[in-house]
Amino acid sequence: MDERNNIRLRQLATMVCVGAGVGLVYMPFVSEIVSGDVALRFAAQGALVTFLLFGFEVFVAQGPMSEPLRRLPFVPVFIIKTLITTALIVIAFGIGGLFLFPGRFAVETSFADLARDIGFSLTVSAALQFVLMVSAVVGGRVLTNIVLGRYHRPLAEERLFMFLDVTGSTALAERFGGIGAYSMISRLFFDVAQETARYGGETHEYIGDEVVVTWPLEQGLQEARCVKCYFAICDRIASRAARYERDFGLVPEFRVSLHGGPIVAGQCGDDKIEIVYFGDTINTAARLQEACKDFERSLLISGELLRQMALPPEYTALSVGKTQLRGRESE
Secondary structure (H helix, E strand, O other): OOHHHHHHHHHHHHHHHHHHHHHHHHHHHHOOOOOHHHHHHHHHHHHHHHHHHHHHHHHHHOOHHHHHHHOOOHHHHHHHHHHHHHHHHHHHHHHHHHHOOOOHHHOOOHHHHHHHHHHHHHHHHHHHHHHHHHHHHHOHHHHHHHHHOOOOOOEEEEEEEEEEEEOOHHHHHHHHHHHHHHHHHHHHHHHHHHHHHHOOOEEEEEEOOEEEEEEEHHHHHHHHHHHHHHHHHHHHHHHOHHHHHHHHOOOOOEEEEEEEEEEEEEEEOOOOOEEEEEOHHHHHHHHHHHHHHHHOOOEEEOHHHHOOOOOOOOOOOOOOOOOOOOOOOOO
16 A cells, blocks of 8 residues: 555544544434433544545545546535535435434435535535645644644754656746646646655655655655655656647656754745755755766765665665765765
8 A cells, every 4th residue: 555545644644533433412402312322322423424525526526536626726626516515415414314323314304404514524525625735735743743842943853855857847938838837747747646645755846847745754765655755756757758749749847955963943934834854964965966967877875875775675875976066075
């Protein structure tokens, strides 16, 4: 199971627990009977609603089948997901009416009760969806750490960085124009993100035609995950070569560097809060990516990082010698 599915399962389990809790909170407002059995039923109903809603969200809406949907503008995506969410809530309460609250639909106020429950569920769902959307924008780990105040004071960490830069972006802009070049690079970064997330990488930032991905050092080194991620990206782009040729007349190429070590992480900003990494490690990773062009390589890994990594037998590392990177005193 890939790391993205592990994250999705943890998200779904968290949401189901939250849904069960919301069901318990909702019980005193709509039930004249409060008992252990009734409480379990309300908790089960809340868990069922969130299981269907967020099972769809994390495994379908965020899955490979829904890539065309995620490329659409916000408004149509919002309308489509609202309709699907409403249908899933109705299904969840239909199942609940059959198995958890038998005879519920036989009472005179059943329609009004159902409408009330659906309205409440939509409100809670919208709040949870908002949390997921914010998490998608700033990153789940970043959002958690901001909420917990982890980086309110600078912290020393060890992290691994991947710098991926699109080759020949200036020529692309001259050929396609700014909008055309952006469209292709945006498509490429979308495909890259599918693989980095699958291998547990976290997109740190996009800088023009460059994307920076990071892992906790130990996690990125585990089973050479960062190297496997690079080749998975290559395979994904190759499998979509025909689409790129059709839409842009070429298949994008890129250069990648991998380096890791100690950094300092801290929370910066006021009107826009970000987690920022400081230190020689991230600077070296950036300079190493620049050196890809000099060595005519699409992937460069620092010797310091490679010495900490056990490469699988299908990979062979080739030394390109030493170099003095810009901004560093030693080779």
